[in-house]
Amino acid sequence: MATMQDIADKMGISKSTVSKALNGASDISEALQKQVLETAVEMGYTKTRRQKSTGKKVCVFIENMEYKEPHQFGYEILLGFRQMAEPAGYQVDIIPADTKLQKDARYDAFMLRQGYAGAFVVGFSLQDPWMEDFQTSRTPTVLYDNYIKANPSTAYVGADNYEGMEMAVAYLKELGHRRIGYLSTALGSYIMQVRHKAFFQALRQNSLHAESTCAATSFYLGQLLEKHLPRLLDMGMTAILCSHDQIASAALLQCGQLGRRIPEDLSIIGFDDLPFCAYTSPPLTTIRQDRIQIGKSGFYALDSLMNQVSIGTLLLHSSLIKRSSTGPAPGGDSARKNR
Amino acid sequence: MATMQDIADKMGISKSTVSKALNGASDISEALQKQVLETAVEMGYTKTRRQKSTGKKVCVFIENMEYKEPHQFGYEILLGFRQMAEPAGYQVDIIPADTKLQKDARYDAFMLRQGYAGAFVVGFSLQDPWMEDFQTSRTPTVLYDNYIKANPSTAYVGADNYEGMEMAVAYLKELGHRRIGYLSTALGSYIMQVRHKAFFQALRQNSLHAESTCAATSFYLGQLLEKHLPRLLDMGMTAILCSHDQIASAALLQCGQLGRRIPEDLSIIGFDDLPFCAYTSPPLTTIRQDRIQIGKSGFYALDSLMNQVSIGTLLLHSSLIKRSSTGPAPGGDSARKNR
Numbered sequence: 001m002a003t004m005q006d007i008a009d010k011m012g013i014s015k016s017t018v019s020k021a022l023n024g025a026s027d028i029s030e031a032l033q034k035q036v037l038e039t040a041v042e043m044g045y046t047k048t049r050r051q052k053s054t055g056k057k058v059c060v061f062i063e064n065m066e067y068k069e070p071h072q073f074g075y076e077i078l079l080g081f082r083q084m085a086e087p088a089g090y091q092v093d094i095i096p097a098d099t100k101l102q103k104d105a106r107y108d109a110f111m112l113r114q115g116y117a118g119a120f121v122v123g124f125s126l127q128d129p130w131m132e133d134f135q136t137s138r139t140p141t142v143l144y145d146n147y148i149k150a151n152p153s154t155a156y157v158g159a160d161n162y163e164g165m166e167m168a169v170a171y172l173k174e175l176g177h178r179r180i181g182y183l184s185t186a187l188g189s190y191i192m193q194v195r196h197k198a199f200f201q202a203l204r205q206n207s208l209h210a211e212s213t214c215a216a217t218s219f220y221l222g223q224l225l226e227k228h229l230p231r232l233l234d235m236g237m238t239a240i241l242c243s244h245d246q247i248a249s250a251a252l253l254q255c256g257q258l259g260r261r262i263p264e265d266l267s268i269i270g271f272d273d274l275p276f277c278a279y280t281s282p283p284l285t286t287i288r289q290d291r292i293q294i295g296k297s298g299f300y301a302l303d304s305l306m307n308q309v310s311i312g313t314l315l316l317h318s319s320l321i322k323r324s325s326t327g328p329a330p331g332g333d334s335a336r337k338n339r
Numbered sequence: 340m341a342t343m344q345d346i347a348d349k350m351g352i353s354k355s356t357v358s359k360a361l362n363g364a365s366d367i368s369e370a371l372q373k374q375v376l377e378t379a380v381e382m383g384y385t386k387t388r389r390q391k392s393t394g395k396k397v398c399v400f401i402e403n404m405e406y407k408e409p410h411q412f413g414y415e416i417l418l419g420f421r422q423m424a425e426p427a428g429y430q431v432d433i434i435p436a437d438t439k440l441q442k443d444a445r446y447d448a449f450m451l452r453q454g455y456a457g458a459f460v461v462g463f464s465l466q467d468p469w470m471e472d473f474q475t476s477r478t479p480t481v482l483y484d485n486y487i488k489a490n491p492s493t494a495y496v497g498a499d500n501y502e503g504m505e506m507a508v509a510y511l512k513e514l515g516h517r518r519i520g521y522l523s524t525a526l527g528s529y530i531m532q533v534r535h536k537a538f539f540q541a542l543r544q545n546s547l548h549a550e551s552t553c554a555a556t557s558f559y560l561g562q563l564l565e566k567h568l569p570r571l572l573d574m575g576m577t578a579i580l581c582s583h584d585q586i587a588s589a590a591l592l593q594c595g596q597l598g599r600r601i602p603e604d605l606s607i608i609g610f611d612d613l614p615f616c617a618y619t620s621p622p623l624t625t626i627r628q629d630r631i632q633i634g635k636s637g638f639y640a641l642d643s644l645m646n647q648v649s650i651g652t653l654l655l656h657s658s659l660i661k662r663s664s665t666g667p668a669p670g671g672d673s674a675r676k677n678r
Contacts, residue, residue: 149502149505150502150506150656151656152656152658160651160652163488163489163651166488167489290649293648293649296643296646296648297643297648297650300639300643300648300650304635304636304639307635309632309635309636309639309655310629310632310655310656311636311639311653311654311655311656312499312502312654312655312656312657313499313652313653313654314650314652314653314654315650315651315652315653316648316649316650316651317489317490317491317649317650317651318651319491
């Protein structure tokens with residue numbers, strides 16, 4: 001990895017000028033600062049190399065996710081991260097990373113200029129500009145629910161969606177269900193693609209009917225409820241898995257309007273276990289991601305990257321929270337016979 | 340989780356008797372000690388609950404793997420683990436875990452009796468007796484290259500074999516290879532099954548011919564060399580991936596005897612990057628597992644389980660070490676055209 005001396009040699013300037021430029025000293029012109037910064041990034045120089053045990057700084061970039069109130073999805077993720085990072089002596093800055101911020105500076109340059117040793121990236125979609133930077137970035141970076149292949153400076157942290165789906169499908173099978181459908185939001189994020197694959201893999205592992213028409217995806221909740229849900233019911237599905245609790249909870253309401261009783265006529269399972277799941281009517285069975293643990297693991301992974309232990313993937317165990325939106329398949333006799 | 344008081348209540352004895360029994364006090368009969376231990380295990384009582392910051396003990400169970408000399412596969416794994424565990428205040432015991440030891444006691448009971456807060460399990464095959472115990476055990480346990488589904492007390496640590504295979508196949512494709520074969524030891528361990536799947540997935544991801552005859556597996560090295568290697572060559576393979584460096588290195592020799600030049604006629608890639616790979620003739624291109632990092636990650640994962648952060652899977656980035664056993668596919672013109 002490059003040192004300040006390497007940068008100085010390459011640019012034909014003194015090491016102290018490089019140091020001043022990287023630290024934003026006022027006696028170095030803005031143009032030279034920019035040039036030093038770009039050379040530093042190009043040569044793979046990162047803040048970690050010159051880090052002392054005091055004044056260590058990391059940040060959390062967050063997008064497409066609410067996090068300020070305790071009932072919001074991101075709140076506990078950030079809390080868990082800080083519960084690990086702050087006692088370890090890190091200052092943690094939370095930075096909303098809108099498209100403008102990402103377009104204003106390349107990722108490594110931003111991190112170097114701001115003096116961050118590493119980042120935890122939460123809520124990014126595949127379209128976010130920095131997702132391409134992460135392919136080759138050198139700053140230790142942990143992404144929640146996003147996987148960057150073959151870059152030793154990045155790690156993917158999340159719940160094990162395959163395990164979660166498999167638990168949910170196995171549980172439905174145990175209850176006698178044989179025809180299971182899936183409602184998902186659009187597959188524009190890495191994790192939605194994973195859940196979609198995991199659903200079909202779980203069907204196959206449980207020797208259940210798994211043709212592509214079993215699943216429906218749409219960006220619009222209205223379409224899922226008004227077009228796809230009735231279609232799945234017409235196909236004879238006795239259980240529906242959903243990619244998010246919000247979809248599952250809306251499906252509960254919609255089924256009421258369609259005159260289907262939950263769980264007598266239809267079982268519904270959500271994903272994430274948001275706080276409201278305990279209070280839907282009936283309370284929602286769901287696949288749990290422990291968000292405090294996700295935040296903590298985010299720091300575990302970041303700490304390991306910052307210590308040159310090149311973690312690529314860190315998945316937490318999922319768990320299935322059984323509530324009242326699931327029950328025996330209608331016509332349960334055949335179910336019992338099959339067990 | 341159960342406390343000593345819970346155990347005492349269940350057995351109708353005093354808490355101090357439970358404590359003495361669990362600590363092997365000489366004034367408690369062996370029969371009662373055994374009974375208390377069994378009840379404790381059944382109730383999910385584990386050592387972590389009563390751990391002080393001093394005298395913390397973890398262990399490494401190792402089997403089917405040499406580890407005493409620096410050039411042996413297990414050496415650096417144990418070293419990496421101890422490099423993290425010992426500064427964190429843990430005593431680390433290395434325990435060869437033969438079948439007898441595993442049959443003598445259930446896993447949780449062994450751990451409780453010996454006072455270990457957790458274990459790192461290295462080299463176990465699917466046939467090892469404790470593999471079944473791990474399905475339901477309560478002691479924090481990290482397994483190298485073995486995955487236990489849906490037990491929040493266990494985690495799987497290893498290199499990302501999918502990423503490694505994909506890098507190797509993509510590299511061969513870049514060199515113009517279109518017909519790639521695979522030689523593997525028998526699929527009696529979890530990780531051999533993963534590598535086998537990863538090989539086919541990598542072929543498909545690179546849009547290469549991927550029928551089942553492209554791969555050969557055998558428990559016997561002789562069979563791989565004398566039967567399967569010639570068969571793959573007859574099929575027109577211009578590159579061979581191997582599940583282990585030892586197989587790759589033997590294949591290098593065998594190809595010499597068959598009059599095939601490496602890499603002019605055939606490219607060969609190993610797996611693991613054992614120290615000897617730099618010294619084969621020609622030096623072996625291989626997929627690297629950094630064993631020091633595996634050991635360190637083993638402790639990262641164990642530490643997180645011991646802190647109730649339920650890591651399930653932790654995979655390290657693989658890397659491809661390019662040496663001289665790989666080169667452009669013979670008849671490279673077509674290769675260049677296809678790029």
